[in-house]
Amino acid sequence: MSSEVGPTQEPSPAVPGSRSWTVWLRRLIQRELPMEHLLPDREPAYVGSWVYVFGVVAIASLILVIASGVVLAFFGPQWWHVSPQGHFFNSLHFWSVQMFFIFMVLHLWGQYFAQGWRDGRAATWMVGVVVFLISVVTAFTGYLSQQNFDSQWIAINAKDGVNATGAGAFFNVLNFGQMYGLHIVLFPLLVTGLVTWHVVLVRMRGVVKPPEEERR
């Protein structure tokens, strides 16, 4: 009889102190982010405020930004200049970005005034602010990738600010190929990765209580 572990065999129980990386990761996830925290069906009653909607709407806008951006990237950077359908998808991308920033900034201010970093949530705030800052750079590379008058003028103006810091040595705003590549690959990965991290932190630690609740 073979000693190989078949798919129908009962999995071995986790051994305490196991050196398995897989077991370690599974335990970490179960401990830090159980499913009832990741996908809750009850929340504190004070979460009923409209301020909590801003973050969700920002994420919804980000999904639309990425979806419309994928279509634009698929057909290439020239497509939206010569095709009505392409221009429409560019409009979807443009307005999704505007909505994303509007609701992200509202969420940011809402969390500032709610002091969302209290009670061990500093990392959640910090990652959120970094999402905002990286998003600004992502949008900037998008404006540089438009291949129109706006992108020409932004590139010529922005080069002095970028060059003054020395970053112009490796981040050339006049190089369309570099800006386009960064805009459709690296920065979207950074933004979505950081947003995921931000959401995981929120789900792990829960929403912060109103200040007076702290003193109860």
Added chain:
Amino acid sequence: MRRRGIDRQRYYRGVPTAPYDLIKEITVALAVMLVVVLALSAFLSSPDEPPVTIQSWAHNAPLDFLQTAGAELQGTTVSSDYGPPYNADPTRADGDLRVGLGAAVQTLGPLAPQAWAGVHQPVNAAQADVIQPLELAAVGRPALAAALRRYQLASRAQRGRWVAAYDAALQHARVHGPLVLVGRGHYGPLNVMLQGLLADARSGALDALLTQSGHFYETNYTKPLLFLGDGAYLAGLAAQQKLAGSQWGMTNETGRYPGQAWLWLYTFWYQIPPFNSASNADLMVVLLMGVLSTLLVLVPFIPGLRDLPRWLGLHRLVWREHYRFLREARPGDRP
């Protein structure tokens, strides 16, 4: 169970809860935003002002084109003496490395990151924008080839005198549509050379010549964009669209569309002293924004900044329903 400083069971003990459907909320938000974005796209579209080409520049502002081309030869444009990352002019060196590295190098006290980074996209504006395109364009055009050869064989001082004389002659030139009629002067072969360059620009050939790099494919527009930026035509169009730095620049957009409004604070500094007149404004503004961004990230750890919202009391607006409940509830109602 304690989790990274937050014991959720203990933290939320006694806090009233309510049903909550996360997936439903994100689905509804996505649907609503899709409708909003579809409506905005359908009714308002999006901006797409066609790019300026060398051809359109030469056609609409031929005098500016000739003056810029002459200035590139003279080495008096922004890009010809910019400094890193495009070029360095060792003839300017006078013991101070930062001064010797170009007119556009910005410093702040001992900080000179632009100079430290060095030249990484070498640009010789006179060669890239005028001489090399003319060398390609002169094939099969004897008069143009002879003029270019005469210019290249002349001494540096002679070339400078010709360019200066040509620039003076352009001050009195007559413009008829896309043509520039230049009066007599001691400008040697300059008129033949630069009128040849203008003719190629008008035909659209110069757009291709400026991006040719020996490769079939090209996505780097550093040289033609610097050339366009050296002229006054592009800046004039930008000012008409309210895109100049003194007009809040990048927060605006062509047409009547919203721009990068999230850059308002960055752009704000350029509108006020000392930034609006400083030669190192870019470096100062970028450093200032770096400090402010770091402060925003570190708000949870900065006394005063982290306490300000509590003092302002705006959290009572965020949780107004919650506080109303607390006010109206009798003490025994609370768990």
